[in-house]
Amino acid sequence: MAVLRLAAPVRGRAPLRLAGNPQRIPSTLRLAGVGLSGRTAGTLKTATLKPLAISETGLIIARTVGARVCTGDSGGPVVIPGRNGPLLWGVASAVITPQAPCGNILMIAPAKVGGQQS
Numbered sequence: 001m002a003v004l005r006l007a008a009p010v011r012g013r014a015p016l017r018l019a020g021n022p023q024r025i026p027s028t029l030r031l032a033g034v035g036l037s038g039r040t041a042g043t044l045k046t047a048t049l050k051p052l053a054i055s056e057t058g059l060i061i062a063r064t065v066g067a068r069v070c071t072g073d074s075g076g077p078v079v080i081p082g083r084n085g086p087l088l089w090g091v092a093s094a095v096i097t098p099q100a101p102c103g104n105i106l107m108i109a110p111a112k113v114g115g116q117q118s
Helices: none
Strands: 029-033 045-054 062-065 077-079 089-095 105-110
Touching: 029 062, 029 089, 045 105
Parallel strands: none
Antiparallel strands: 029 045, 029 077, 045 062, 062 105, 077 089, 089 105
8 A cells, every 4th residue: 555645636536534543443344446347357346344353463354245355356445434434444455265266355454654553
């Protein structure tokens, strides 16, 4: 993940704010991805995620609820709801599946700012 500072704001868009307190894992996360959809790529879809475990480094292992994640969904934003819109929790870093290209388990890398978790 990269945090970019633009020379000028993008008209009609607001930046996605970073979630605070990444040590407290929400009960539900949401992924937006453009991985495989049937035999084609590039279709935006969302999936609800339930965290299963967290590593000492903050990586989260989560499972999908009523959806599948596929090759190409890695790199997609994982958000939680906030009072003023979604907050970036992390980034999908790997789809874990015994039968490629899709599965229902993935790893999420927490959002960090300047090498420190926000």
